[in-house]
Amino acid sequence: MRLSLLRLRRHKDFVGPERRLQRRRTIGRRLWPYLFVTPAALAIAAGFLYPLAKVVWFSFYSGSLGALTYVGTANYTGLWQDPVFFQSVLNNLKLLTTVPIMTILALLIALILNAQIRGWRQYRAIVFFPYILPATAIGLVFGYLLERNGVLNTQLRHWQLGWMAKDWLGSAADVVPAIGGVIIWQQLGFGVVVFAAALLAVPQELVEAAKLDGANGWQIQRAILIPYIRRTIEFFVVVEAITVLSSIFTYVYVLTKGGPAEASSVMEYYIFENGFENGAIGVASAAVVVLLVLACVLIGFYLRLRASGADTGR
Amino acid sequence: MHAERGFRRLCGFAVRDGTDRLTTITHRLRGARMRTFSNRTTRPRFRAGGLLALVAVLFAGSLITACPDSARAQNAATASGQAYAGKITYWFWGESDIPGIDKWMSSMVSAYEKLHPKVTINLVPQASDTLIGAFRLAAQSRSGPDIDTQWATLPTLTPYWDKAAVAISDYVPASETSQWLETSENAEGGKIVAMPIYLIGVPLVWNKQLFKEAGLDPNTPPKTWDAFLADCAVLKAHGITPFGMGNKDGYFGAWMFAIYLTQELNSLDEIKGAIGNTGSFSMTQFDGLLRNLYTMMQTLVQKGYLNSDVASLDLNQGWQLFPQKKAAMAFTTDGNVLSWGKALGEENIGVAEPPKWGHGKLADSYDVTQSSDEFITSWAPNKAAAAAFLVWLHDPANMKALYAETGAFPADERFPVASITDPLAQQLYQLDTAKTSIWLENYLPPQVDNDADLPAGQLITSKSGSPDQAVEIWNRVIQKWRVQQIPEYRQYRKWAGGNG
Numbered sequence: 001m002r003l004s005l006l007r008l009r010r011h012k013d014f015v016g017p018e019r020r021l022q023r024r025r026t027i028g029r030r031l032w033p034y035l036f037v038t039p040a041a042l043a044i045a046a047g048f049l050y051p052l053a054k055v056v057w058f059s060f061y062s063g064s065l066g067a068l069t070y071v072g073t074a075n076y077t078g079l080w081q082d083p084v085f086f087q088s089v090l091n092n093l094k095l096l097t098t099v100p101i102m103t104i105l106a107l108l109i110a111l112i113l114n115a116q117i118r119g120w121r122q123y124r125a126i127v128f129f130p131y132i133l134p135a136t137a138i139g140l141v142f143g144y145l146l147e148r149n150g151v152l153n154t155q156l157r158h159w160q161l162g163w164m165a166k167d168w169l170g171s172a173a174d175v176v177p178a179i180g181g182v183i184i185w186q187q188l189g190f191g192v193v194v195f196a197a198a199l200l201a202v203p204q205e206l207v208e209a210a211k212l213d214g215a216n217g218w219q220i221q222r223a224i225l226i227p228y229i230r231r232t233i234e235f236f237v238v239v240e241a242i243t244v245l246s247s248i249f250t251y252v253y254v255l256t257k258g259g260p261a262e263a264s265s266v267m268e269y270y271i272f273e274n275g276f277e278n279g280a281i282g283v284a285s286a287a288v289v290v291l292l293v294l295a296c297v298l299i300g301f302y303l304r305l306r307a308s309g310a311d312t313g314r
Numbered sequence: 315m316h317a318e319r320g321f322r323r324l325c326g327f328a329v330r331d332g333t334d335r336l337t338t339i340t341h342r343l344r345g346a347r348m349r350t351f352s353n354r355t356t357r358p359r360f361r362a363g364g365l366l367a368l369v370a371v372l373f374a375g376s377l378i379t380a381c382p383d384s385a386r387a388q389n390a391a392t393a394s395g396q397a398y399a400g401k402i403t404y405w406f407w408g409e410s411d412i413p414g415i416d417k418w419m420s421s422m423v424s425a426y427e428k429l430h431p432k433v434t435i436n437l438v439p440q441a442s443d444t445l446i447g448a449f450r451l452a453a454q455s456r457s458g459p460d461i462d463t464q465w466a467t468l469p470t471l472t473p474y475w476d477k478a479a480v481a482i483s484d485y486v487p488a489s490e491t492s493q494w495l496e497t498s499e500n501a502e503g504g505k506i507v508a509m510p511i512y513l514i515g516v517p518l519v520w521n522k523q524l525f526k527e528a529g530l531d532p533n534t535p536p537k538t539w540d541a542f543l544a545d546c547a548v549l550k551a552h553g554i555t556p557f558g559m560g561n562k563d564g565y566f567g568a569w570m571f572a573i574y575l576t577q578e579l580n581s582l583d584e585i586k587g588a589i590g591n592t593g594s595f596s597m598t599q600f601d602g603l604l605r606n607l608y609t610m611m612q613t614l615v616q617k618g619y620l621n622s623d624v625a626s627l628d629l630n631q632g633w634q635l636f637p638q639k640k641a642a643m644a645f646t647t648d649g650n651v652l653s654w655g656k657a658l659g660e661e662n663i664g665v666a667e668p669p670k671w672g673h674g675k676l677a678d679s680y681d682v683t684q685s686s687d688e689f690i691t692s693w694a695p696n697k698a699a700a701a702a703f704l705v706w707l708h709d710p711a712n713m714k715a716l717y718a719e720t721g722a723f724p725a726d727e728r729f730p731v732a733s734i735t736d737p738l739a740q741q742l743y744q745l746d747t748a749k750t751s752i753w754l755e756n757y758l759p760p761q762v763d764n765d766a767d768l769p770a771g772q773l774i775t776s777k778s779g780s781p782d783q784a785v786e787i788w789n790r791v792i793q794k795w796r797v798q799q800i801p802e803y804r805q806y807r808k809w810a811g812g813n814g
Contacts, residue, residue, distance in 0.1 A: 065454035067476060067801040074797060082794065084765075148623035170562060170625030172778035257443070257563060260625055260776035261769040261787070277447040278761040279454070280798040 052292075058285035065281060075286035084262045085287065088270040089294075091176055092245055095266070098180045098187075099240045103233065105184070106191025111221055113192070114199040124196055131189035139254025142182050143169065146255075169256050172263035179251055179264055183244065191236050198229035238302060245295060267291050398699035399432035405449065405459040407440040410630070411514050411685050412649040414720040421719075422712060426703055433699065443563075445469075446760050453478035453691075460694035461704065463686045464508070466499040467756035468763075468806075470687055474507045475805040479689045481505035485701035494708065495725040496684045499756060502809065509704050510684035510725035512716065515648050515746040516573065516753075517665040521658070524642040528552040535666035539610075542669035546619040549642050556619045558641020560632020566624065567771010568763065569645055570611055572755040573681045577672025578603045583811065585757050589792055590803075590810030597792070601785050604770075608781035610671065611774045625776040648742045652721040660738045667745060682746045683753035684725050759795055759806060766791035 059075050061068040079085045109127060113120045130138070145151045146168035153165035168178040202225055210220050226233075249268035252258060258265035258273065265273070267287065275284030404423075408415040416439055423435045438459070440448065446469055452458030453473055462479070464470045473479040483491055483506040491497060491506050500508040522532035528549045536542035546556035559566040579585060587594035614620050621627075621635055635641040637654045646654070651665055670677055690700045706712070713724035714733060721736075723729070723743055734740050758767055770784035796803045 062798050063801045064450065064476065064799075069800045071797070071800070078794060078797060083790070146626070148626040150626070167623070167626050167776070170623070170776050172773075172776055259562060259564060259769065260772035261778055263776075263778060273764070274798075276451055277764055278798070279450040280761065281454075283798050 055285045055288050058281050059289050061282045062280075063282070064279035068282075071282065075282045076290075078283060079286055079290060084265055085270060087262055088265045088267050091264060091266045094176050095180050095183065095244045095248065096241060098184050099237055099244060102184045102188050102191055102240065103237055106188055106236070107195055107226070107233070109188070109192045110195030110199055111225065113196050114225070124192065127192045128189035130186045131193075133186070135186070135250035136254050138182060138186055139251055143255055146178055170260055172260055175256055175260065175264040179248075179255060182251055182255065183248060187240060187243065191240075194232060194236055195229060198232035199225060202228045234306075241298065242295075245298070246291070267294075398430065398696060398702055400696050400699060401434045401436060402460045402694075402696070402700050402703060403436045403438065403458070404461040404703075405438050405440050405452075405463060406461075406688075407442070407445050407463040407686055408511070409439065410442050411647055412512060412720045412722040413653055414649075415512075415716070415722065418716055418719045421715075422707060426706060429706075433703070435703065446764070449473065449478075456693045459691055460696070460700050461688055461690055463688055465756060466496075466508070466510075466684050466687050466753070468758060469756070469760050470500050470508045470689060471502055471809065472760060472802055472805075473691075474502060474689070475802065477692055479507060480692050480694075480697060481507050482509050482689055482701060482704065483507075485690065485697055486705055490705055490708070493727045495727065496751065499684055500687055500689075508687035508689035509708070510687050511707065512684065512720075512722040513648075513682060513725045513746050513751075514685045514722070515680060515682035515742060515751075516569065516645050516668070517648070517651065517742065517745055518643060518668045519636065519646055519651050519654065520643045520664050520666075521636065521639060521641075522662050522664055524549070524554050524639065528554055528642070533664065535664055536669045537666070539669050539671040543613075543617075543619075545643075546614075546617070550618055555621045555635065555641045557614070557643045558621045558632055558635030559624055559644060560627030560629045561624050561772055561775040562626055562631075563628045564768025564772050565629035566632065567611070567775065568755050568767045569629075570771060571607065571767055572753050573645065573668050574610070574671050575603060575607050576674075576679060576681065576752050576754045577670065577677040578606065578674045579672075579754075580675040582676075582752065582754075582757060585754065586806075586810035589757075589759065589762065590807040591796070592807060592810050594811070597789065601789065604785045604788055605781050608770065608774050608784040611771065612781055615775055615777060620775070625772070648739075648746065649720065649722055651742060652736070652739060655738045660736075663738075665738065665741050665745065676750070676752060679750040679752045680745060680748065681753055682751035683756060685753070759799070759802060761795045761799060762788075762791055765794070 058068075060070060060072060062071040062074065063069050113124055117123075147153070148165075148167040148170055152168070156162060156165045166174045168174050206224055206228070207220055210224055215223070246268060248266055249272060252264055252266050252269045253272070256264045258269045268291075271284045271287045271291070274280045274287065406416070406419055408419070420437060423437050427433060427435060440463060445464065449458070449462050449464065452462075453476060456478070462473075464473065470479070474481065481502070486509075491509075494506075494510055495513060496510050497506045499510075500506060518535060520535055525532040525545075529552070530545055530548055536545045549556040559569075561567055575585075584595040585600070586592070588597050588600035591597075615624070621632065621641055624632060633644060633646055633650060636644040636646070637657045639658070645668060651663070655663055667680060688704055690697050690704075694700050708724075708726050708728075710726075710728045710730075713726050713729050716722055716724050717729065717733065721739060723734075723746060731743065734743050755763060755767065766788045770787045773779035773784050773787065774781070
């Protein structure tokens with residue numbers, strides 16, 4: 001059998017030098033695109049895959065660079081046994097609740113502005129302003145505002161609302177909601193601008209037609225405007241979820257440094273504290289791996305939701 | 315073989331040259347040679363002639379690039395008649411302890427550069443928050459400062475153990491180091507790792523006017539804990555905040571640990587034994603002491619003897635309550651006392667030892683330390699030049715300038731005590747030098763300090779947990795440190811007198 005195949009191959013080779021040439025050309029043509037992709041693939045491998053592999057490798061070691069000791073899965077076990085790690089994950093999840101709040105608020109403001117009330121452009125600029133401020137500046141300002149005897153509480157006491165005055169950043173119970181409030185305050189403007197732009201793109205004929213059919217303002221918003229900008233809302237939710245999960249380090253660092261007693265620590269801060277302050281690169285790497293898995297799960301969940309949405313034609 | 319012969323010649327030259335720098339390179343390269351040789355014997359494929367030639371060329375290349383740095387610097391220095399030449403990067407910290415010290419250091423750098431025109435010193439002031447973390451990061455890549463400032467003892471010894479720092483006593487003669495004060499804080503294996511600049515004590519400071527308003531004797535500070543609590547009660551009854559501090563950053567808690575846990579100890583070996591698990595002092599015993607400390611702190615919080623916003627102010631912010639006359643007492647540094655003396659009038663403030671609370675043999679010590687110190691990094695290309703600059707800082711004229719410009723007490727025997735003429739400063743100097751000096755926080759591994767000492771105090775001042783929970787934090791973090799920092803833990807054990 002093997003002999004006959006060999007003969008056949010030889011026969012083919014013998015009978016068709018042009019075909020051989022053609023086959024080479026075909027192979028060359030097939031490989032050609034990969035050649036173009038190679039630099040990008042190499043760049044991705046060097047810039048992403050290699051560091052990722054290194055992080056996974058570090059997660060099995062103890063000590064700092066230059067004095068590493070192999071500890072197997074001890075860093076992962078350590079994470080599992082570390083209440084601060086769980087507190088950090090929990091705080092990230094708590095802060096995720098800011099996403100629906102800011103989405104709803106941003107949508108409401110955008111719908112109001114979309115009615116093109118007098119001075120709507122100025123209002124839009126004012127609402128957007130916090131978004132362009134650096135998070136460090138916001139952290140410093142809110143650090144002073146939210147002190148126990150800071151501006152906010154002094155004003156509350158002045159308005160006879162002293163019962164609402166709390167030690168916003170100094171109390172373990174209030175610190176995470178306070179940070180969440182700061183995040184909403186800053187990120188809201190982004191949502192408003194994105195939604196307002198999307199609403200401006202809604203064809204006016206649709207709205208006019210609905211009006212002719214007797215739809216009131218609420219019905220127009222609920223049945224036409226919001227469904228029309230659904231993709232934009234989805235985009236905003238995903239961007240903000242990613243922000244809250246992996247880009248809130250600055251707020252926590254400037255406002256509380258994870259305190260009091262690690263009550264406001266988030267995953268990023270946990271990684272920073274272990275990796276940079278304590279030099280425990282293994283633990284920090286293990287936490288990075290867990291964060292990455294968590295982010296992948298969330299992204300997978302979102303993609304699945306989108307896919308099911310597309311299947312049902314929504 | 316050719317490369318090896320050439321290498322041997324270079325080694326011989328380096329050793330004969332007699333400079334520390336070249337000897338160090340030689341040792342390093344000797345290690346490299348041994349490794350190369352061993353590789354060749356265990357991996358026959360490397361015997362191939364072509365590869366050997368390539369290795370030889372690369373090896374020679376690396377020697378050419380490694381040696382000239384020092385050789386060139388040395389030759390240039392010798393040729394020009396200058397003692398040293400080159401650039402020194404200096405990560406400096408101190409402003410938080412001694413207001414005005416950054417300015418003094420800048421003037422010192424300028425003066426030194428004028429004296430040695432071929433030396434450039436790049437002074438990089440550091441922040442308290444990132445002092446340890448930034449250097450840890452630099453140490454991991456073995457690049458960054460040539461001279462670094464760290465807090466004394468463990469924050470200084472851990473980089474030394476990690477081979478990120480070299481012992482300064484290897485570069486400075488004993489006749490000089492013997493003039494420095496408190497060098498025992500950074501001594502390891504018979505060597506001195508770092509150089510102190512100043513001494514800093516943490517006294518109790520009280521506002522005599524506010525004491526008077528409350529009907530207390532303005533010239534009698536509370537000496538015992540009971541007297542302290544009684545004074546606090548009287549002040550509070552008169553609507554005066556008895557004690558003003560800030561603990562949002564956890565440093566007030568760390569200060570309470572440093573001041574008051576010391577008073578419960580009979581010797582420093584107890585804390586070292588407990589953390590290093592050497593068997594000389596158990597964690598259970600240590601837990602008991604911690605529980606007492608946090609119960610005492612909880613009492614202060616519950617009775618309202620601390621400012622109500624202690625949990626939402628940083629240590630520095632909390633201090634401001636005293637000069638603003640919003641608190642009657644505080645713990646602060648010598649430098650701040652002098653600064654507040656100017657603001658409030660020296661006759662209006664008093665300084666004394668913190669009230670005695672503990673019952674250990676060390677209860678009679680005083681909380682004074684060199685606080686921060688300067689060491690040379692292991693990767694500094696010209697360690698001798700760095701050492702020369704540091705030694706120059708201890709020149710009596712420069713130490714005198716430090717005192718004149720900042721009021722800080724130089725950590726140097728040669729400093730003439732007679733030049734302290736200010737009565738408040740005299741009192742502070744008397745406190746700093748009269749007793750055994752200990753700052754207990756320095757004996758904690760940085761990770762334990764950061765993850766246990768600071769949060770445990772925050773837990774109490776923010777009313778978020780009990781003393782038992784604070785002790786639990788310590789236990790958890792110490793266990794975690796022992797597993798996560800195995801090399802550091804081994805060194806600590808050895809240092810603590812146990813089996814490394």
